[in-house]
Amino acid sequence: MRDLHGPDSAIDRTLVAWMPGRASATGEDTAEFHLHGGAAVIAGLVDAVLACAGTRLATPGEFTRRAFDNGRLDMSQVEGLADLLSAETASQRQQALALAGGTLGRLAEAWRERCLQLLAEAEAGLDFAEDEADVATRLDLAAADALTTMADELDQMIADSARAARIRDGLTIVVTGPPNVGKSSIVNALSMRDVAIVTPVPGTTRDSIEVPIDLGGVAAVLIDTAGLRDTADPVEAEGIARARAKAAAADLVMHVTDNPDAPLPASALLVINKLDLHGRSAPAGHVAISALSGAGMPALRQWLVDWAAVLLRPGEPALLAHARHREAFAEAAARLREAASAPLPELRAEALRLATSAFARIAGRVDIDDVLDQIFSRFCIGK
Ligand code: GDP
Missing domain, CATH: 3.40.50.300 (P-loop containing nucleotide triphosphate hydrolases)
Structure with missing residues (x-):
């Protein structure tokens, strides 16, 4: 409990939490004032803080944006938070919480890593000597199988995306x-x-x-x-x-x-x-x-x-509610199929590189400049 004083009068007697960098949601040093909710109390504190040099009000979604910039949240989690803020029913809330909790981001990341692994194998295959050709062929067939299985799983999720969007x-x-x-x-x-x-x-x-x-x-x-x-x-x-x-x-x-x-x-x-x-x-x-x-x-x-x-089926999790996610997965699935049937290791490697970057888009590692502003504009000030 602290007594808060403004320049000329008392503001409130309340709890103040100081959260240094790593403990805070944004990953930056944060002070939280738990005020009694009266309008004059809030106005008194805001005025007192704004009178300090270097302070200003946050812009819409700024705290979430800082959390994203500091690697605390990936882009799909930010989108989940935006959904959570506008959720009106239990199934919307559950779906938003799953996204905000990083379920889709983790899945995309696991697939991206698998792609990188297959990419490394495809690149190694480029160096096989003539007499090792049958080893290379066997590796090729196994990789093609793995790629097709991944593409099938993606297609299943995409087929379920209309349900996710409806929820x-x-x-x-x-x-x-x-x-x-x-x-x-x-x-x-x-x-x-x-x-x-x-x-x-x-x-x-x-x-x-x-x-x-x-x-x-x-x-x-x-x-x-x-x-x-x-x-x-x-x-x-x-x-x-x-x-x-x-x-x-x-x-x-x-x-x-x-x-x-x-x-x-x-x-x-x-x-x-x-x-x-x-x-x-x-x-x-x-x-x-x-x-x-x-x-x-x-x-x-x-x-x-x-x-x-x-x-x-509101009890069953559905992950692809956003067109952006669905498009990234559809692109990845197409590239994986291309890689599976590529006649040359060079072509397989190139298709795998493109699949990797489609997965990376889910977390917002690449190609995000155009979506950033659109997503953060959905947040209100202070979130
Ligand atoms: P709408 O034009 O189809 O939207 O119909 P309204 O809802 O405006 O209703 C038209 C009229 O029917 C109103 O006078 C209502 O009070 C009456 N009405 C609506 N439902 C019932 C009902 O279940 N029983 C009776 N007796 N009248 C009803």
Whole structure:
């Protein structure tokens, strides 16, 4: 506990932690003030510190950037931290923590080292004399096998990257159906917020409204579409065109009707609303609800949670959520296959060098200048 004094008055009585170089997160000498949170306390300390020569406020992401520059974090860990700062659901948090903890960086590094080893072997192969040709051939075949196995593993991860990206960015569910069947009421009930405007006048929702929801730890966005009807009003027509475009790209179409005899849609979840008025149950695999009374709402929510779990398997780690990582791995896989089938040791060595540098990009060892600013701009000041 310390009494902190400014130039002319007391600031706070609080804990101050001094962390010399190696113990701190940035790898630099750091002092941490654990203040009582009042605005005047914080302002008093900031003013007192800024009055000292050579001090200034940190820029966005500066502490993380220093940690990166000092080798405390690799680039993939920085990206994981940025994800963690914007994580809203449990599965986003877990995925971000794995990345921030260095899981992907370590994997890429292990693969890079394996490539370097094979590169050394390929280069040694250049020196084999004529009479050792059969030894060289055997080594070649073994190396080609190892390279193909690595490329296969990379391809498997790349195939799973769409799932990883969905966990990070969230699933999209578009709510379609004629005007006045209760779409906005359902969006409100599912999100437990009054975001969409509910009114008895058909065609009130002129644009689509996006509402984030948490489906058992999986992030999703509900898109409440403009009432899909033909209209002469250009503003409403624009909303409807956008809704149709979104419906086409969504992970799930939730088609709402208030008619229990409505035909089953081909590839959508049919939600028959206004159960309180008709009292009829839905065909298997679909749901009947009343957004007004709440009847059937838990079953609808559970349907969505189960659907999200089947699609994204949130308990299973997925590592390639970032396009930058996916592209680096795809490049590495292509180069490894090239190396495996290279007709000459010189060509194999060259392809391996390129694969090595693709792996190095994950940790940010090479080719990072263009991504650095973009990544750090996602951080807020003080992180
Ligand atoms: P949207 O145009 O499809 O978005 O429909 P709204 O959510 O704006 O609802 C249209 C009207 O239907 C409003 O008056 C709602 O109160 C009413 N409504 C919504 N759900 C139900 C329901 O389950 N039962 C009954 N009786 N009325 C409902």
